[in-house]
Amino acid sequence: MVFAEQVHRTSHEVEIAAPAGVVYGIIADTQKWPLYFPPNVHVERLEGDGQHERLRMWATANNTVKTWTSRRELDPGRRRIEFRQEIPAAPLTGMGGTWIVEELGPTSTRLTLLHDFTVADDRAEDVEWVLRATDTNSESELGRLKTLAERWTELDDLVLSFEDSVHVEGPAELVYDFLYRVGDWPERVPHVDRLDLVEETPGIQVMSMDTRTADGSVHTTESVRVCFPETERIVYKQTATPALMAAHTGQWSLRRHGTGVTVTSQHSVVLRSENIERILGPDADVAAARRYVRQALGRNSGATLNLAKQFAETAAPAAR
Template sequence: MSAEQVHRTTHDVEIAAPAAVVYGLISDAVRWPLFFPPNVHVEQLESDGTDERLRMWATANGTVKSWTSRRRLDSARRRIDFRQEVPAAPLTGMGGSWIVEERGEAASRLVLLHDFTVGEDRPEDVEWVERATDTNSRAELDRVKDLAERRPQLDALVLSFEDSVRVEGPAGPVYDFLYRVGDWPRLVPHVDRLDLTEDAPGVQVMAMDTRTADGSVHTTESIRVCFPDTGRIVYKQTATPALMDAHTGAWSVVPDETGVTVTSRHDVVLREEAVTRVLGADATVEQARRYVREALGRNSTATLNLARQHAESALATR
């Protein structure tokens, strides 16, 4: 790293929330995909409470990048230092720090530092990384500020739930059905349209039109990361319906001695200001929670049942 020019950036934001609340948000990296716009998925590979190793997927200038990072968490100083083990091109090195500065009982300043190098210090690559770092850092800091300042309301706006079906058949056809999302418009009745690209194996970028029970059509955009070895597909919606500020989820296929359990998980942050606009002047957040739960659960359960039929049909034709 010493033989290459080290570029440094600094971003910061003032937050009307206690430093402990801010630190809690940045320390829980596994939750970042639900809370931070650039982050698609985070896998915690190792952790002892202080040092952790993460595999991360995020968007950078409109493309999906993945890397492995090590982080050291210092809760006493409210500081997190990070360093990428295997940076994504064009980077040859990337690291930095999150620093939370206390500004009183209910105020703080969050500073995000980056240092990076690129191969041969090519100007176009330096500019690309600086632009991506600036865009993502500002998005993350703005999001931390928003979440921390409305922390008392956040619990009511976040909901997580699962739906499962039992399959009397092998895991392979079930996973295959969920993976081949490009075929869903002809196989899944509530999917009207789906555009799919998969430039890197197992990383799918898609735009989908889905029809709800009342006949309305919602357009969403998502990024999916597929793990065939463990029977999982995780995703993040990058363009959500009006009621949802954020939506992440996962499909999991878990075999046992007699069959397969297939589960769809959803994690959602509701968009509070859209509740009355979408559901009516007297609508409440609790009604929005029920509405989203029923709508997402209905569609995911229908897809799970179709995956079950696909697998059981494949078994019957053997």
């Protein structure tokens, strides 16, 4: 006799002092999820037409990195989004749910997040693991979404994105190798004082790093990196950020042309406005924080870009 798998269900909700359209818009824009939602590391949109979409996602769950493919059905009229994992990550055999956005008033919204899931043989330890991960991640996502949505009038000012590029007259493989072998950075990159790296799954790197800024102070960050050698990209999400940033994501990417390659470092940041005056002084404002973060991040990533350029161009004759 074959028994049906036990379906487990969870429900989480929060009231948000923001328009329902703002809340729905944040949930619908999965490309910004790594920047907006603490557990989410990276999202690849595989296909979509505005109502249906297919996504590859990477996220942390109980301090491990999981990846899966999901399909979503978007209904902006009813402000509902249904999702179902196409290829669930173990120990799941199925996972889905619904985002429900309810308008309570012009600037008042109730957001409900429903999940249903199954695990193989309904093993108690696996059910407990998934429940703990679902509860932790859902509460983290709803809490951050509430914070962001309630600052919707200033969100554009708090979000900062920029990029820097260098041209390398050398093999793209050497540039990618320099960026991928982040464990060698303390010997190769002067502003990196310490770096601890774990790569249990090839291409998924979990790291803790101490970096030295221009004023001599040292900042400790923790990050997850997802490496795509086939497209010569490395994306990352800082899971522990300096006090001035609520979130920080980025990407190293290579674009080949002719005999060389253009290497680009891209950053996206959400500023932590409540810490601006404490860190930058009583006269500092959001504009000053944007300038400070742009300069600090650009200085370090720019130095790394130039070191990658030097490495590839110096090693290129021997590599040919």
